[in-house]
Amino acid sequence: MAIRKLVGRNLKRFREAAGLSQEALAFECGLHRTYVSGVERGVRNPTVEVLEKLAEPLGIPAWRLLVPPPPDDRPN
Template sequence: MDVVQLFGVNVRHHRKLKGMTQEELAAAAEMERSYVSDLERGTRNPSVAALGRIAEALEIEPYVLLMKA
């Protein structure tokens, strides 16, 4: 699994742990829901800024989104 796919899997996992929808995560991270969906599916490369905003919205450290389970 490459890092983009790993990031997407981790975003989905932590979003669901928080009980958030993609819409809620997108709103909290100030981005489009379709962008969150693309990130979760591993079809978009996240920017460093996006990584930080998603981590903040999920209330976790950014590095957690890049770790293997």
């Protein structure tokens, strides 16, 4: 899987688990909602600094966005 797609899927999974909308997460990060959407869709290439900004409100370390989910959490 391409790294941008992996980051996007992970971001969406953690965001939804935290009960945040894209807009709420973007506000917490100081980013625009369309940027968060682009990251989730795998069309934006966030820097490591942006990954850190995205991870903080989710309560996870930034590296978790780069790790494939366990097999039971993967979409079919």
